[in-house]
């Protein structure tokens with residue numbers, strides 16, 4: 638059994654801790670919760686039946702008490718945590734992104750690649766059923782040569798975040814990073830070469846002056862000629878909306894459904910269907926599947942999963958998008974690598 642610590646007991650860390658503590662992933666045993674700040678860390682551990690809590694996650698890099706970590710700390714801390722745990726030979730599952738800038742992400746990746754560990758990035762969308770099926774359609778040639786990929790991420794509204802506490806570039810580094818990864822995965826074998834991005838504060842316009850961005854569109858050109866577009870919003874009032882499509886010379890495959898049920902209610906006011914709640918409800922199965930891949934890889938299985946170079950490629954696109962949106966011009970990926 639692989640002994641696992643969840644490092645960062647915030648929103649998604651709690652989801653992942655609950656999933657692991659419930660025994661949903663055979664092979665992984667949650668033994669430690671680490672978080673320097675969460676006021677209720679001990680209560681959470683008691684509720685989940687986790688035997689140990691630590692305030693300094695780096696303690697775990699030195700004491701040999703865990704075999705693997707799930708890093709769910711804020712994005713800017715990922716590189717230093719990756720470096721510490723890679724140096725200690727601890728298997729790493731890190732939530733996306735690798736970091737918030739290419740330089741620190743590159744250093745972290747170099748350390749992870751040198752270490753004899755399993756390293757995986759939390760690009761859970763790759764494990765979602767319709768994206769799995771779309772990938773298969775592309776690989777099987779059903780779509781033909783890929784011409785266009787489109788990807789949508791709209792977080793469920795109403796927007797409840799705090800622009801003042803949102804790091805610059807979050808819409809690219811933390812939201813669209815999923816789209817950047819799945820676009821590259823669906824166009825595997827070719828490399829992104831150039832992006833053009835526009836971003837604005839359309840959900841919270843009063844925060845625009847501080848540089849806050851809650852809405853963005855990115856065009857990505859690939860070296861095989863494919864043109865991808867990705868768009869994000871922090872507020873879709875009808876619920877969590879993740880969709881995409883791959884269009885090619887032989888056909889098209891579509892992913893995602895904004896409704897969470899096949900039931901349609903027809904009444905005097907029209908046609909109705911329930912929509913999705915949050916990432917935690919919609920993607921629970923995908924999160925479980927990515928952790929199962931992590932467990933299987935630690936056990937020696939050759940299972941496909943997003944790794945260091947996938948994290949870095951998505952980080953390059955995010956960095957180029959940030960620069961493009963700031964400077965109002967097309968940015969080559971060579972400028973940010």
Ligand SMILES: NC(=O)c1ccc[n+]([C@@H]2O[C@H](COP(=O)([O-])OP(=O)(O)OC[C@H]3O[C@@H](n4cnc5c(N)ncnc54)[C@H](O)[C@@H]3O)[C@@H](O)[C@H]2O)c1
Pocket residue numbers: 644645646647648649650671672673674675694709710711712714732733734759760761811916
């Ligand atoms: N894959 C997904 O679908 C998904 C969904 C949500 C968030 N995320 C990613 O997960 C990460 C965390 O997001 P969140 O929304 O849970 O953030 P959050 O702010 O809710 O939680 C972060 C937690 O990390 C703790 N922390 C601070 N410093 C730490 C340190 N040095 N070591 C360990 N923990 C520390 C904080 O106290 C907090 O409890 C981000 O990178 C985010 O992009 C991924």
